[in-house]
Amino acid sequence: MIRIKGVGQTYDWGKQGEESKVAQLLKKGGQEVSAEKCYAELWMGTHVSGPSEVINGPPLGDYLKDFPAAAGDVIRQVWPDGEGLPYLFKILSIRKALSIQAHPDKKLAEKLHKDRPDLYKDPNHKPELAMALTPMEALCGFRQLTEISSFLSQVPELKVAIGDDISNDFIAAEKEGDEEKKKGELKRLFNSLMHQDPTLIETQIVKLIDRLKVYELALRLDTQFPKDIGIFSAFLLNLVVLKPGQAMFLAANEPHAYISGDCAECMACSDNVVRAGLTPKFKDVDTLCDMLTYNHGTIEILEGEAxxxxxxxxxxxxxxxxxxxxxxxxxxxxxxxxxxxxxxxxxxxxxxxxxxxxxxxxxxxxxxxxxxxxxxxxxxxxxxxxxxxxxxx
Ligand SMILES: [Zn+2]
The missing domain is CATH 2.60.120.10 (Jelly Rolls)
Known part of the structure; x- marks a missing residue:
C-alpha cells in the first residue's frame, strides 16, 4: 500500500471553496485550497490531465511502470497498448448544471482524437458510473416517447422551437410508427431543436419561462444558463434524483447533464466530452446529434450489491x-x-x-x-x- 495524492480540478460548475466536498477532501489530504476557486472534481488515477502522485514519490503512472505487478498483470493483458490504469476515479461536487453531453464510443473517440486532437485529447471511450454521495439530480437518456409527445402538446414553446411539422410527424410516429421510425423521428426532432435559429430559441425560452413558473427545474436551469437551448432538454431527458448510495451507469453516446449534488464517479481513463448546451465551453452540436443512440425510456437506478x-x-x-x-x-x-x-x-x-x-x-x-x-x-x-x-x- 502506498499513499497517493489526488488532483483537484476547478471548473465553473463546481462548489466554491470549502463548500465543495472536493476542496474538503483535498484539504484533509494535506493540500491547500483557495476560498475563491470552484472545486468541481477530485481526480485519482493516471490520466495525463491530472495524474496522481505517490506521496514523497514519483507520479503513480511511473510507479506502476516500475512495479507493473502492483497494477495487476491482467491490466496489460486486457489493454496491451495502454499505459497506467484503465480507469479514472473522481469525486464531483456540483453547484450548477453540467453541460448536456454524451461520450463517444471507442471508434468515434479514435476518429475525434485523430481529426481534432486539440479538442479531444485522448482516443478512449468514456463510459461512466455515478453513485450519489448526497441527493443528486441529473438529466439522462431520452424520456419515453409518449411523455415527449405529451410535452409537445403541453408546451407550445417546445413545439415552436422544434418546428410544427417535425413535431406533428413525431407525434404521429409515436402513435403508430415502428421502433425504427420512432427513433428516426426522435433523431429528426432533436436535430431540428439543436440546430434551431438562436433568436427563435431565445424568444421561445422567454415565453416558456414566463408561463411555466411551476416547472422548477427549467426555472433553475435558466438562472444558471439564461435562455440556453439546453433548458429544453428538461422535457426530453429523464430527470433522475438519486439518494445517497444509489448509482446510475451512463454508457457511451447517451445524453446526460448532472445538475446538483455530490457523487463519486468512475470512468474509463478519458476526458472526452461532446457538448451541446448549458455550457460556456465549445459546443459540438453536429457531433452530439450524430453520435447519440437515441435509446429512450426510464433509467435503471443501481442500488449496488452487498x-x-x-x-x-x-x-x-x-x-x-x-x-x-x-x-x-x-x-x-x-x-x-x-x-x-x-x-x-x-x-x-x-x-x-x-x-x-x-x-x-x-x-x-x-x-x-x-x-x-x-x-x-x-x-x-x-x-x-x-x-x-x-x-x-
Ligand atoms: Zn459525462
Missing part, C-alpha cells in the same frame, strides 16, 4: 472499472480482494488499514493505492467510509 456486511459493489457492464463502497462502524471490515490495483479514498472517518504486516493509519481525505491481489483489513476508529475504484477484470 458483498459482505460493510461493502456494496457497483459493477457496470464494462471492463474498465467498478466501485466498492465500504462503511464500517465499531467492527473490522475487509476490502475485497481485487484482480487489479485499486485506488481507495477515505471519504469520512479514521481507520487503520492492515495488509499482512503493513499497517497504515488513515483519515478522511487520504488516498491509498492498493496493489492487485492485496487483502486489506480495515479497523475503524469509530466509523469509516471508504470509496474504492478498481478495474472490472
Amino acid at each position: 458483498i459482505d456486511n460493510s461493502t456494496r459493489l457497483y459493477r457496470p457492464p464494462i471492463k474498465e472499472f467498478l466501485l466498492h463502497h465500504t462503511k464500517a462502524q465499531g467492527h473490522e471490515a475487509t476490502l475485497a480482494q481485487c484482480n487489479t490495483g485499486s485506488i481507495a479514498l477515505i471519504y469520512e472517518g479514521t481507520a487503520t488499514l492492515m495488509e499482512g504486516r503493513d499497517t497504515l493509519k488513515v483519515k478522511a481525505g487520504d488516498i491509498v493505492f492498493i496493489r492487485a491481489g492485496a487483502n486489506v483489513r480495515v479497523q475503524p476508529k469509530g466509523s469509516v467510509e471508504i470509496l474504492r475504484c478498481s478495474a472490472n477484470c
Whole structure:
C-alpha cells in the first residue's frame, strides 16, 4: 500500500471553496485550497490531465511502470497498448448544471482524437458510473416517447422551437410508427431543436419561462444558463434524483447533464466530452446529434450489491472499472480482494488499514493505492467510509 495524492480540478460548475466536498477532501489530504476557486472534481488515477502522485514519490503512472505487478498483470493483458490504469476515479461536487453531453464510443473517440486532437485529447471511450454521495439530480437518456409527445402538446414553446411539422410527424410516429421510425423521428426532432435559429430559441425560452413558473427545474436551469437551448432538454431527458448510495451507469453516446449534488464517479481513463448546451465551453452540436443512440425510456437506478456486511459493489457492464463502497462502524471490515490495483479514498472517518504486516493509519481525505491481489483489513476508529475504484477484470 502506498499513499497517493489526488488532483483537484476547478471548473465553473463546481462548489466554491470549502463548500465543495472536493476542496474538503483535498484539504484533509494535506493540500491547500483557495476560498475563491470552484472545486468541481477530485481526480485519482493516471490520466495525463491530472495524474496522481505517490506521496514523497514519483507520479503513480511511473510507479506502476516500475512495479507493473502492483497494477495487476491482467491490466496489460486486457489493454496491451495502454499505459497506467484503465480507469479514472473522481469525486464531483456540483453547484450548477453540467453541460448536456454524451461520450463517444471507442471508434468515434479514435476518429475525434485523430481529426481534432486539440479538442479531444485522448482516443478512449468514456463510459461512466455515478453513485450519489448526497441527493443528486441529473438529466439522462431520452424520456419515453409518449411523455415527449405529451410535452409537445403541453408546451407550445417546445413545439415552436422544434418546428410544427417535425413535431406533428413525431407525434404521429409515436402513435403508430415502428421502433425504427420512432427513433428516426426522435433523431429528426432533436436535430431540428439543436440546430434551431438562436433568436427563435431565445424568444421561445422567454415565453416558456414566463408561463411555466411551476416547472422548477427549467426555472433553475435558466438562472444558471439564461435562455440556453439546453433548458429544453428538461422535457426530453429523464430527470433522475438519486439518494445517497444509489448509482446510475451512463454508457457511451447517451445524453446526460448532472445538475446538483455530490457523487463519486468512475470512468474509463478519458476526458472526452461532446457538448451541446448549458455550457460556456465549445459546443459540438453536429457531433452530439450524430453520435447519440437515441435509446429512450426510464433509467435503471443501481442500488449496488452487498458483498459482505460493510461493502456494496457497483459493477457496470464494462471492463474498465467498478466501485466498492465500504462503511464500517465499531467492527473490522475487509476490502475485497481485487484482480487489479485499486485506488481507495477515505471519504469520512479514521481507520487503520492492515495488509499482512503493513499497517497504515488513515483519515478522511487520504488516498491509498492498493496493489492487485492485496487483502486489506480495515479497523475503524469509530466509523469509516471508504470509496474504492478498481478495474472490472
Ligand atoms: Zn459525462
